[in-house]
Amino acid sequence: MTEKIPSGALLARAYAETPGLPIEVCHIGPDAAQSLADFARAKCGATCLVVSDENTREAAGAPVLETLARGGKNISEKVLGGGHVDATEELGDEVAEAGASSDFLVAVGAGTICDLAKHAGTKLNRPVLAFATAASMNGYTSGITAVKVNGLKRTTPCTPALGVFADPAVIAAAPHRMIAAGVADFLSKCSAGADWRTANFLRGEYYDENALRFYEGILDQVLESAGRVGQGDPEAAGIVLEALLLSGLSMLVAGSSAPASGGEHLISHYIDMKQALYGTSNDLHGVQVGVATIHCLRLWEKVLALNPMTIDPDALVAVQPTDEQVQTWIEADWGPVAGEVLAQWRQKSLPGDLLRAEIMRFRDHLPQIADAVRRDLLPATLVADTIRNAGGPITPDEMDAPLDEYNKALKFARYIRSRFTILDLAAELGVE
Ligand SMILES: [Zn+2]
Incomplete structure (x- = not known):
């Protein structure tokens, strides 16, 4: 306790x-x-x-x-x-x-x-x-x-x-599904925080450790009360809301959504953008984010378990998609708004030599990166169990969203926004 x-x-x-x-x-x-x-x-x-x-x-x-x-x-x-x-x-x-x-x-x-x-x-x-x-x-x-x-x-x-x-x-x-979605939206900070820290380390992007102080103490309480949330307990509901308000304040202080929105949010946004453009179904924001957070935490686990000796920057750069390939995918996905999406992607896509340097920097600092992001990450199984205890979905087939769109999002959501996340890092390292 x-x-x-x-x-x-x-x-x-x-x-x-x-x-x-x-x-x-x-x-x-x-x-x-x-x-x-x-x-x-x-x-x-x-x-x-x-x-x-x-x-x-x-x-x-x-x-x-x-x-x-x-x-x-x-x-x-x-x-x-x-x-x-x-x-x-x-x-x-x-x-x-x-x-x-x-x-x-x-x-x-x-x-x-x-x-x-x-x-x-x-x-x-x-x-x-x-x-x-x-x-x-x-x-x-x-x-x-x-x-x-x-x-x-x-x-x-x-x-x-x-x-x-x-x-x-x-x-x-x-409705219980709503508060379970809130638990999941809050827990996404584990994966998002690791993405943000790594974007700072690998790409020098703006980062403010200060924004994370709002989370101190509240995470343990959410993990502990998730089961009671599923039973409609008002005290537990108050804890989840407090966690979400603190999470919003962290974004306000950071002046960016980065402390609470990483690769898992891109996956959710991908599904929402498809809904907006083509009328396909989508679920509550937090439901989608929760399922995607579990995916991103698993990616993080695989990335951090890599043996630096086996990371071959030249071979990895050689198998990255070309700009023409990405453009074709974006046009197929986003039709009338493909131009805007492509502009987002081009803000973060790197030419071969810089990509090679980034992969080398990751390889050469893997233990250091692993130490740093462990301050943010939770085990994927713990997050899944917590969302489940709160009464929320943890697998893609439980969401009210098309499974094929979710599966496409795992690969293509990284192209919709200029923010560097675990979806980019895993793709660069050949991790799925
Ligand atoms: Zn969110």
């Missing part, structure tokens, strides 16, 4: 140690609705737009609306449909229109509702307060929105929420 840390203590520590965070408060507790209303009374204007969908309004709308009204706020509402709501730019603009005469916005929901409200708040230059209804992803505290523009999902910088509030009982009552 790890030492019991009171709920919210790690968030409180993060705030105490990091003056000037743009999100002024993150509060998890049974009094979350009251806390939001008190914060709004102290910090926000007289009129507000409450944004929700039919499901999240049913789950948590009443206490938020009542406490805001008791606090004297003049409330209008934007309630989106009860089915699948897509975070599109048009819908975000519609929310902005509805909120044009409000002093602030309140998002009652999870990823999609928060993204729409943050998009609108940024456009209107009005503060957004988030009342979380599920612990399914780490976007509540992020400074980006994932909104579809012309059918394609784009992550765009935005003004972060001014305050984030959550009641563990509401979070625990959300």
